[in-house]
Amino acid sequence: xxxxxxxxxxxxxxxxxxxxxxxxxxxxxxxxxxxxxxxxxxxxxxxxxxxxxxxxxxxxxxxxxxxxxxxxxxxxxxxxxxxxxxxxxxxxxxxxxxxxxxxxxxxxxxxxxxxxxxxxxxxxxxxxxxxxxxxxxxxxxxxxxxxxxxxxxxxxxxxxxxxxxxxxxxxxxxxxxxxxxxxxxxxxxxxxxxxxxxxxxxxxxxxxxxxxxxxxxxxxxxxxxxxxxxxxxxxxxxxxxxxxxxxxxxxxxxxxxxxxxxxxxxxxxxxxxxxxxxxxxxxxxxxxxxxxxxxxxxxxxx
Numbered sequence: 001x002x003x004x005x006x007x008x009x010x011x012x013x014x015x016x017x018x019x020x021x022x023x024x025x026x027x028x029x030x031x032x033x034x035x036x037x038x039x040x041x042x043x044x045x046x047x048x049x050x051x052x053x054x055x056x057x058x059x060x061x062x063x064x065x066x067x068x069x070x071x072x073x074x075x076x077x078x079x080x081x082x083x084x085x086x087x088x089x090x091x092x093x094x095x096x097x098x099x100x101x102x103x104x105x106x107x108x109x110x111x112x113x114x115x116x117x118x119x120x121x122x123x124x125x126x127x128x129x130x131x132x133x134x135x136x137x138x139x140x141x142x143x144x145x146x147x148x149x150x151x152x153x154x155x156x157x158x159x160x161x162x163x164x165x166x167x168x169x170x171x172x173x174x175x176x177x178x179x180x181x182x183x184x185x186x187x188x189x190x191x192x193x194x195x196x197x198x199x200x201x202x203x204x205x206x207x208x209x210x211x212x213x214x215x216x217x218x219x220x221x222x223x224x225x226x227x228x229x230x231x232x233x234x235x236x237x238x239x240x241x242x243x244x245x246x247x248x249x250x251x252x253x254x255x256x257x258x259x260x261x262x263x264x265x266x267x268x269x270x271x272x273x274x275x276x277x278x279x280x281x282x283x284x285x286x287x288x289x290x291x292x293x294x295x296x297x298x299x300x301x302x
Contacts, residue, residue: 030058035127035140043150043178043187044118045201048111050075052127052140056099065096067132072097074128075111080121087115118198122146150176150187154213157193158221158241166241168192171199173223173239175213184209186227190243200243205235214259219266222246226260226270234258236270250276 032055077085186207211228238247251273258273
C-alpha cells in the first residue's frame with residue numbers, strides 16, 4: 001500500500017506539469033513552416049527562388065494577416081560572416097492568407113529583388129510567420145545558399161534604338177557559363193554598365209562546354225543565342241533590351257547543324273536542323289521586373 005500511495009503522489013504532482021508540456025508542444029506546432037531552395041549555388045543577380053510551405057496544424061481554419069504594423073510573413077537573411085542583410089524595401093505589406101485546417105499552402109518567392117544577395121559568399125535564410133491570433137512567430141529551419149562567380153565567354157554593347165521603350169542609352173549583353181556538380185549552364189546578363197544597373201541575369205539552359213554558343217544582334221539590337229544543349233540538340237533564345245526572354249525554341253541536328261544567319265533586312269534566323277515544339281515562356285523563370293532591379297553591378301564585372 002505504501003508503494004501504491006507513493007506512485008499516486010508522484011502521478012498527482014507530475015501530471016499538471018505533463019499537461020502544461022503537452023499544451024506547450026501543441027501550441028508550438030500550430031503552424032508548421034518549411035523553407036527550401038532548389039539548389040545550393042547561384043550566380044550574382046540570378047533569381048534565387050525560395051519555396052515556402054505553410055501547414056495549418058491549429059485544428060481550425062486560420063487567417064494570416066498583418067497586425068499593428070507587423071507583417072505576417074518575412075525572411076531573416078544573414079551573410080557569410082553573420083551580418084544581417086536588410087531588405088531592399090521596408091514596406092512589406094502582405095495580403096491576408098486563409099488556410100483551412102490541415103491544409104498545406106506553398107508559395108515561391110524570388111529573394112533577388114527583395115534582398116541585396118548579389119555579392120559573392122554564403123547566405124543563411126530563415127522564414128517566419130506571424131500569427132496575430134496568438135501574437136506569436138513561427139519559424140522555419142535555416143537554409144543556406146551560395147552566390148558565386150561565373151565565367152564570361154562573350155560580351156557586346158549596343159545602343160538603344162529610337163522609339164524603343166527602354167531607359168538609358170546603351171545595353172551590354174553578356175554570356176556566361178557556370179559549372180555545377182553534374183552539368184554546365186549558360187547564362188545571359190543584360191545591364192547598363194555606365195549607370196551600374198543589372199536588368200536581368202538568368203539561365204538559358206544546360207550547355208555542352210566544347211561547343212561555343214553563337215550570339216548575334218539583330219537590327220532592333222535584340223540578342224539571339226544558339227547553343228548546344230545536348231548531343232545533336234540545340235537551344236535558341238531571343239533576348240530583349242530590358243532583359244526579357246522574347247522567344248525560346250529547340251532544334252534537332254539532322255543532316256545539317258543549326259546555325260544563326262543574317263538576313264538581307266538585318267533580321268536573324270536559324271538555318272539548318274529541325275525545329276521542335278516551342279517552349280512555353282510561362283514555364284520558364286521570368287526575368288526580374290525593372291522596378292525590382294538591383295542597385296549595382298556584380299563585383300566581377302570590370
